[in-house]
Amino acid sequence: MVTEIKDPIEIRHYLHQHPELSDKEFETTKFITNYLQKLGYKIVTPKDLNTGVIAEIGNGNGPVIGLRSDIDALPIQEKTGLQYSSISNGVMHACGHDFHMASLLGAAAKISNQKDSIKGTIRLVFQPAEETHVGAQEVKEAGGVDNLDAIIGFHNKPDYGVGEVGITAGGLMAAVDQFTVSFQGVGTHAAMPNLGNDPIVALTTTVNTLQTIVSRNENPQQTAVLSVTHVQGGATWNVIPESAWFEGTLRTFTHEARATAKKRFFEIVNGEAAAFGLEAEINWQEGPDVVNNDSNLTKVVEEESAKFLRVIKPVPSNAGEDFAYFSQRIPSVFVFFGSHGNTDWHHDDLVLDDAGLKYAIEWYYRIGFKLLEYLRK
Ligand SMILES: [Zn+2]
Numbered sequence: 001m002v003t004e005i006k007d008p009i010e011i012r013h014y015l016h017q018h019p020e021l022s023d024k025e026f027e028t029t030k031f032i033t034n035y036l037q038k039l040g041y042k043i044v045t046p047k048d049l050n051t052g053v054i055a056e057i058g059n060g061n062g063p064v065i066g067l068r069s070d071i072d073a074l075p076i077q078e079k080t081g082l083q084y085s086s087i088s089n090g091v092m093h094a095c096g097h098d099f100h101m102a103s104l105l106g107a108a109a110k111i112s113n114q115k116d117s118i119k120g121t122i123r124l125v126f127q128p129a130e131e132t133h134v135g136a137q138e139v140k141e142a143g144g145v146d147n148l149d150a151i152i153g154f155h156n157k158p159d160y161g162v163g164e165v166g167i168t169a170g171g172l173m174a175a176v177d178q179f180t181v182s183f184q185g186v187g188t189h190a191a192m193p194n195l196g197n198d199p200i201v202a203l204t205t206t207v208n209t210l211q212t213i214v215s216r217n218e219n220p221q222q223t224a225v226l227s228v229t230h231v232q233g234g235a236t237w238n239v240i241p242e243s244a245w246f247e248g249t250l251r252t253f254t255h256e257a258r259a260t261a262k263k264r265f266f267e268i269v270n271g272e273a274a275a276f277g278l279e280a281e282i283n284w285q286e287g288p289d290v291v292n293n294d295s296n297l298t299k300v301v302e303e304e305s306a307k308f309l310r311v312i313k314p315v316p317s318n319a320g321e322d323f324a325y326f327s328q329r330i331p332s333v334f335v336f337f338g339s340h341g342n343t344d345w346h347h348d349d350l351v352l353d354d355a356g357l358k359y360a361i362e363w364y365y366r367i368g369f370k371l372l373e374y375l376r377k
């Protein structure tokens, strides 16, 4: 029976072999639930949550600390050649969420051995659908993080060595916005542009002008990235199409930079459209906010971590992380944990080092107890 697996490395290999896509983590949810029930955890997963597990342990008297792991995998065909490669075609734990789950389950076992000394509550938050950036919101809306006094989490970092942890107060991972723009012109013969209204010229001018948001409108001391990544328009060489379309993403680290970029984006797109006398339609989707670490809690986490890990100052990542939906509401700390990989996140040949697990287990365990003690004061 798979739920008899106890060794965290074996747990990770089992989960790696059985990856599931965002919001479809049904077997993963069962596995985690069974495992935690056997350890004596109270399963408190809200009914509205289809996947994911929330579980608690403690005397219910005192602060409530959340320890978070994500649980979903990616639509990637694994090419690692590992003996424990994914058996699910086209699905792979290529972001290392199997590493996160095995760490938190390993910590769960250690915590349950000390359950009589928990003065307060430790709540494990195994959230679904991080990759699609909806899981944290689902958990939040279902009430899974209600009444938490603090929450911590980590993402494995393949370019950090085993036993290394990256900790910083403030912004660690970027706010993510996503946009699409379509220009509606008038199609015509390529040789008679005067008889139509060319959306491709309007699009290319707009794409170039958008680059001035970062170079001319944002504070040069702050980081912002705006990338147009996908352009479509037309079908052949001698016809001017009636419409053209592009999409892309914005990454920022402050509310100010985010608001500035969005405002200028609308002004530029609508302004260029007006200049060319055609219609533009903008679809703007706000993704997760910046992952923002509470400065007081970060100090506590850093001091405790330095007792058994090599603490390094991380370079903030322009990638997004939906832990931000928790960190916007609950004092929190999110860190990068060394997993000594051969390549970066989301690669089909990503292999992580199991030797990093024991440190991550220790981190969840020690920081969980440390924060309970800190918040009781
Ligand atoms: Zn990912």
Ligand SMILES: [Zn+2]
Residues within 6 Å of the ligand: 095, 096, 097, 130, 155
């Ligand atoms: Zn990830």
